[in-house]
């Protein structure tokens with residue numbers, strides 16, 4: 081990543097990588113690893129009914145994580161946690177809901193703000209030439225299907241920096257939200273999600289709360305719907321059928337996001353806890369959190385406070401859960417309830433959204 085800083089003027093793509101790195105650094109400065117926001121329920125500035133499209137998850141002791149061979153190292157092992165009861169949204173936050181928030185507050189999302197030259201240079205190595213002005217535009221990363229099979233380690237082949245892409249224009253300036261009012265909002269950063277949650281008198285779920293809710297009362301099952309693995313012809317959620325990232329069979333009916341409630345809910349009546357969009361959680365993302373916690377007995381209301389993300393070592397990553405419309409077993413299979421993922425808190429992408437919780 082650091083090398084990208086040295087080729088700042090080499091073109092827009094290089095600039096974009098620098099931009100992402102810079103954002104990571106700014107995030108690190110403002111949120112030194114280990115720092116997280118308070119768990120105190122946010123101030124209610126927009127009264128809502130706690131029962132409005134929310135479900136109350138009982139408090140108590142639950143097993144999260146997995147020992148299954150399907151699991152990645154960061155979701156192992158299975159271990160016990162205890163949580164207080166909490167309300168959780170039955171759907172991901174929709175474009176219609178997010179529009180209410182921005183209309184009421186004038187809030188501008190991270191992806192809608194252009195970075196400044198000063199902001200970038202302050203974070204770059206001494207002597208770095210200023211980036212070309214035309215590069216200093218607001219935008220976001222948009223999934224773009226490849227023409228043919230791709231090296232699955234090189235995500236730059238299908239993630240395209242797209243100037244003008246943001247929650248209002250999910251695929252760029254020429255796209256809009258027509259007929260997508262009930263789709264989950266995307267291109268929201270962790271900061272955007274927290275701002276919405278505070279405004280609505282809610283908060284982001286902890287990873288433990290999210291996973292408990294996603295399991296829907298099932299114990300030690302690989303999927304939120306139970307035991308049956310999805311195939312290209314048997315679909316349970318909005319994930320990817322076919323060969324990623326070039327052939328989408330669309331058996332589930334969707335190439336990108338689906339309207340919320342398009343698939344069967346889990347045992348708690350929650351929709352899209354698997355697939356559709358990744359969902360931000362309150363926790364910092366620590367790759368080793370589950371393995372470390374397993375030696376500590378039953379933990380009350382765990383909240384990961386220190387980020388450690390081997391894929392983005394400079395980033396104070398925040399956790400995301402649930403996978404997205406891009407998940408399939410060939411690529412990541414992270415649409416399972418124990419699967420975990422980290423992303424820089426000031427990064428939104430076309431498959432990232434969230435839902436909220438509230439303590440009674």
Ligand SMILES: [Ca+2]
Pocket residue numbers: 172352353354355356357358359401402403
């Ligand atoms: Ca989801």
